[in-house]
Amino acid sequence: MARRSERGTxxxxxxxxxxxxxxxxxxxxxxxxxxxFLLDVKYAxxxxxxxxxxxxxxxxxxxxxxxxxxxxxxxxxxxxxxRFQSSSLYADPAFLEEKIPALSTKNLAQIFAExxxxxxxxxxxxxxxxSEATEYWNALAPIEERWKRLRLGESVLPGSLAGxxxxxxxxxxxxxxxxxxxxxxxxxxxxxxxxxxxxxxxVCRESFPETVERALLVSFLxxxxxARISKSKGVLQLLPNKEQRIERRSxxxxxxxxxxxxxxxxxxxxxxxxxxxx
Numbered sequence: 429m430a431r432r433s434e435r436g437t438x439x440x441x442x443x444x445x446x447x448x449x450x451x452x453x454x455x456x457x458x459x460x461x462x463x464x465f466l467l468d469v470k471y472a473x474x475x476x477x478x479x480x481x482x483x484x485x486x487x488x489x490x491x492x493x494x495x496x497x498x499x500x501x502x503x504x505x506x507x508x509x510x511r512f513q514s515s516s517l518y519a520d521p522a523f524l525e526e527k528i529p530a531l532s533t534k535n536l537a538q539i540f541a542e543x544x545x546x547x548x549x550x551x552x553x554x555x556x557x558x559s560e561a562t563e564y565w566n567a568l569a570p571i572e573e574r575w576k577r578l579r580l581g582e583s584v585l586p587g588s589l590a591g592x593x594x595x596x597x598x599x600x601x602x603x604x605x606x607x608x609x610x611x612x613x614x615x616x617x618x619x620x621x622x623x624x625x626x627x628x629x630x631v632c633r634e635s636f637p638e639t640v641e642r643a644l645l646v647s648f649l650x651x652x653x654x655a656r657i658s659k660s661k662g663v664l665q666l667l668p669n670k671e672q673r674i675e676r677r678s679x680x681x682x683x684x685x686x687x688x689x690x691x692x693x694x695x696x697x698x699x700x701x702x703x704x705x706x
Contacts (some may be wrong), residue, residue, distance in 0.1 A: 451498055
């Protein structure tokens with residue numbers, strides 16, 4: 429507050445002291461030692477406004493500017509806290525303290541009923557419940573008779589199945605996937621002989637399932653770097669690699685093989701060695 433001497437003139441020492449107190453309070457708030465709303469920014473600005481016309485020295489103006497800068501930071505902290513509280517549905521205790529007494533008894537009861545979620549249920553043993561429990565247990569058959577109804581039979585110890593038995597059941601394949609892949613790679617190298625070979629000639633076989641299976645294996649050969657596939661003028665060609673070589677930049681080339689496509693392949697002579705694509 430502005431303090432005046434006995435002659436009515438403003439004492440500059442009081443102005444410096446009040447301004448320094450404002451700066452120190454702001455520093456404490458910026459250091460998270462106090463709540464930002466403990467400082468009345470509007471009242472602090474009114475003090476600076478009252479002292480400002482009487483400032484003469486350069487140091488006093490610098491102190492006044494520093495106080496304004498700190499007050500702006502406090503305002504920013506207050507705004508951040510308000511945004512956080514509004515996003516988390518925070519209710520200020522002081523606000524609730526003023527709001528609750530203003531509500532009527534009916535409104536308080538309605539709010540309580542809507543927000544009340546009991547987690548404890550009280551049960552009491554009565555004569556009727558005891559009678560019902562006694563009747564239930566008296567009518568229940570002995571445990572030996574109840575076990576007989578299940579007809580469990582003799583227990584069998586767990587066993588194991590051989591590989592050939594699993595193959596007959598369709599659970600285990602006769603040849604592993606990796607072995608199939610390497611066998612097809614060797615076949616591709618023998619047929620191509622370090623040259624390209626037509627994709628259709630290599631994939632197409634007498635039956636449709638076998639053709640689809642070979643096409644699937646070829647796609648893994650290309651993905652794993654055992655072969656390369658190229659397309660030129662609508663014709664797909666395969667080129668086997670002498671050793672596995674993973675390309676850094678892979679290109680996806682979808683090939684659809686339907687029953688109709690396989691039938692057209694069968695009609696064409698295998699010597700053409702090409703597959704037309706759209």
